[in-house]
Amino acid sequence: MATPLLALDSVSKKFGEIQAVDGVTLDIREDEVTAVIGPNGAGKTTLFNLITGRYGLTDGHIELRGERIDGLEPQQIVRQGLARSFQITNFFPDLTALENVRLASQAQRTGLTPGALLRHHNDDPEPRDAAREVLKRLDLLDIAREPASSLAHGQQRHLEIGIALACDPDVLVMDEPTAGMSPDETVETRELVESLAEDITIVIVEHDMDVVMRVADRLAVMENGSLLTAGPPETVREDERVQQAYLGGETA
Ligand SMILES: Nc1ncnc2c1ncn2[C@@H]1O[C@H](COP(=O)(O)OP(=O)(O)O)[C@@H](O)[C@H]1O
Numbered sequence: 134m135a136t137p138l139l140a141l142d143s144v145s146k147k148f149g150e151i152q153a154v155d156g157v158t159l160d161i162r163e164d165e166v167t168a169v170i171g172p173n174g175a176g177k178t179t180l181f182n183l184i185t186g187r188y189g190l191t192d193g194h195i196e197l198r199g200e201r202i203d204g205l206e207p208q209q210i211v212r213q214g215l216a217r218s219f220q221i222t223n224f225f226p227d228l229t230a231l232e233n234v235r236l237a238s239q240a241q242r243t244g245l246t247p248g249a250l251l252r253h254h255n256d257d258p259e260p261r262d263a264a265r266e267v268l269k270r271l272d273l274l275d276i277a278r279e280p281a282s283s284l285a286h287g288q289q290r291h292l293e294i295g296i297a298l299a300c301d302p303d304v305l306v307m308d309e310p311t312a313g314m315s316p317d318e319t320v321e322t323r324e325l326v327e328s329l330a331e332d333i334t335i336v337i338v339e340h341d342m343d344v345v346m347r348v349a350d351r352l353a354v355m356e357n358g359s360l361l362t363a364g365p366p367e368t369v370r371e372d373e374r375v376q377q378a379y380l381g382g383e384t385a
Pocket residue numbers: 148151152153171172173174175176177178179180
C-alpha cells in the first residue's frame with residue numbers, strides 16, 4: 134500500500150498523571166475524510182494538538198509524507214502542508230475577514246507569525262487576491278470588509294476555516310467545526326466540508342453524527358485516550374464496543 138499522507142505511530146501524551154492520549158496508531162489516507170469521534174475527554178483535541186505541534190509528544194512519532202513532523206513548531210508544520218481550524222475562536226476580532234485571511238496567507242508565504250506581520254504592515258497585493266479567493270470559496274466575500282468580531286457565529290467559524298485554507302494545506306485538521314451552530318449553519322458547514330474534501334485531505338472531530346456519517350470516508354473512535362477502532366463508517370457503527378462506548382447501545 135502507498136505511504137499514508139499522515140501516519141501516527143504509538144502517539145501518546147501525558148499531562149501529569151493524566152494519560153490524555155495513549156498509544157494511538159492511525160494512518161490518514163490522502164484524499165479521504167477521517168472523522169475522529171468519541172466521548173468528551175477521550176483525547177480528541179489533545180490528539181489534534183499533538184498533530185499540529187501545539188504540544189510535544191510524550192511518546193511515539195508522527196510522519197507527514199514519510200517525514201517526521203513531531204518536534205517541529207506549529208508554524209513549521211503549517212509550512213509542511215498541515216493546517217488546522219480550532220475548536221475555540223482564533224482570529225483577530227478587530228481586523229476584517231479579508232485581513233484575517235490575508236495575514237494567514239502572508240504568514241504562510243513569509244514564515245513570519247501573523248503578530249509580526251501586523252507590526253510590519255505591508256501591502257503585497259498577492260495575498261490579498263489569494264485571500265479573496267478563499268473568502269469566495271467560503272461564500273464570505275460579501276462580508277470581506279466587516280470586522281471579524283461583527284460576524285455571525287457560523288460565519289466566524291467559517292472564517293477560521295478560511296484562515297487555515299489560506300495556508301494552502303494538503304491536510305486540513307478541523308476540531309468540531311459545527312460546535313454551537315444552528316441547524317442551518319450546521320448544514321452549510323457540512324456542505325462546505327464536503328466541497329473542501331474534493332481536493333484536501335481532512336481530519337475532523339465532529340459530534341454531530343449526521344454530519345459524521347455523511348462526510349467521513351473513515352471513522353476513528355477514541356475512548357480514554359486510546360483508539361478503540363478505525364475503519365469505514367458502516368463497519369465501525371456496527372462495532373459492539375463502539376455502540377457501548379459512544380453510541381449508548383444505539384446505532385446513530
Ligand atoms: N492542557 C491540558 N492540561 C491538562 N490536562 C489536559 C489538557 N488538555 C486536555 N487535558 C485532559 O486530557 C483529557 C483529554 O481531553 P481532550 O483531548 O480535550 O478530550 P476531547 O477533545 O476528546 O473531549 C481530559 O482528561 C482532559 O482533562
